[in-house]
Amino acid sequence: MVDVLAAPQHVKTDSSLRTLTAISVAHWVSHFHLFVLPMLFPFLKAQLGVGYIELGFALTVFGLVSGLTQAPIGYLADHIGARKVLLIGLCVGGCALIGLGLHLSYPALIVSAAVLGLANSVYHPADYAILSAHMDVTRMGRAFSIHTFAGFVGGAVAPAIMLALVATVGGLGALIVAGAIGPLVALLMIAMSLPDASAADRRADGVQAPQQNVLTPAIMMLTIFFMLLGLSNAGINNFGVVALMSGYGVDLAAANFALTAFLGASAVGVLAGGFLADHTRRHGQVAAAAFGINAVIMLVIATVNLPSLLLTALMTSAGFLGGVIAPSRDMLVRNSAPPGAAGRAFGIVSTGFNFSGILAPLLFGWIMDQNLPHWVFGASVAFMVLTVLLALVTDRKPQGKSEIPDSRLVHS
Incomplete structure (x- = not known):
């Protein structure tokens, strides 16, 4: 990480490293909180006496609120400061889980999911605003990759953490402890003197980005691409454990281990994908190839009852390939964005993930309620095939545009 942020001035290096570390910890919390409720589905189902479609509806509420509030939160960060917005988001998200742990009921679950969705909308606008304002522009891409990792x-x-918490402090205690991480990290941000970023900070060089139309066909196509990516992963992420337990005869520990391997390999794949993305301009073909292999792997899992060891190995491979796609996915967006409009372009295409967050819980919850656990993986295969086709089409779209974005990437 130190090499990533190497700078001529020692003080500037220390400041950049501290800022990147703080923002990366906050991003860690955001993704950890995304999985708290899904990991507790078996506990919540038993305690609340509801079906998986009711539990899936809570995740739909989360996705809907997050999707509707992401753009307004971005404007808020520009006006009152990204640092303040980030600190508030960490505390609000943590309190939502703590409150649910103190008073568990289905209405409280829906309220908690809504508040978590609001908190989730904070991270990307605030994180990227602060990184953009305080990282060395020549190393911005690598700083973003560490943030994603x-x-x-x-x-x-x-x-693994939720499994350990349930085993030690129970389901309600797990909610409270997981929630407490948010305010504790907010205090850590303050102790680390996390810098702020406002619209004025990001225009300190006097350069005003031209206002251009970003609702181009390429950007709209990428929004659909992001939605399909989200749909193909959502079933595995949110319902993979319960699907493996009910349809494959896998116990809770083994199912959680397989999902942990899938997600851990995804993190490693992000770093590997960064090197790959730097050595090719055919990012759509990279994404298509990786997801094509993934579709074959998931088809095997969907149709064959595998031993736990082989199942975990295939899940690990699929996770790695899914991570490899992320940098090429982001390169596609950058290459399609008009000059000076990368931020708005990323904001628009990211709503594809929000759409998938709304649709996927209901779809996969319905699949589980129909006692079709193998179709959690089967539906993922269908979405992966569509993603492959769209990636190949999208890769051809930018061919006639200016090469400015690519040259900009070479220096980042």
């Missing part, structure tokens, strides 16, 4: 790690360790 930290988020993947947060999701990767969530199943």
Whole structure:
């Protein structure tokens, strides 16, 4: 990490490293909190006496609120400061889980999911605003990759942490402890003197980005691409454990281990994908190839009852390939964004993930309620095939545009 942020001035290096560390820890929390409720589905189902579609509805509420509030939160960060917005988001998200742990009921679950969705909308606008303002522009891409990696790690360790918490303090205690991490990290941000970033900070060089139309066909196509990516992963992330337990005869510990391996390999794949993305401009073909192999792996899992060891090995391979896609996915967005409009472009295409967050819980919850656990993986295969086709189409879209974005990437 020190090499990533190497700078001529020692003080500047220390400041950049501290800022990146603080923002990466916050991103770790955001992804960890994403998995708290899904990892507790078996506990919540038993305690609340509801079906998986009711539990899935809570995740739909989360996705809906997060999708509707992400853009307004971005404007808020520009006006009152990204640091303040980030600190508030950490505390609000933590309190949502603590409150649910103190008063568990289905209405409280829905309220908690809504508040968590609001908190989740904070991280990307605030994180990227602060990083953009305080990282060396020549190393911005590598700083972003570390930020992304930290988020993947947060999701990767969530199943193991939640399993350990349930075993030691019970389901309600697990909610409270998981929630307390948010305010504690907010205090850590303050102790680390996390710098702020406002619109004025990011225009300190006097350069005003031109206002351009970013609702281009390429950007809209990428929004659908992001939605399909989200749908293909959501069933595995949120319902993989319960699907493996009910349809494959896998116990809770083995199912959680397989999902942890899947998510952990995704984190490693992000770093590997960064090197791959730097050595090719055919990012759509990279994404298509990785997801094509993933579709074959998931088809095997969907149709064959495998021994736990082989199942975990295939889940690990699929997770790694899914992580490899992330940098190429982001390169596609950058290459399609008009000059000076990368932020708005990423904001628009990221709503594809929000759409998938709304649709996926209901779809996969319905699949589980129909006692079709193998179709959690089967539906993922279908979405992966669609993603492969769209990636190949999208890769051809930018061919006629200016090469400015690519040259900009070479120096980042």
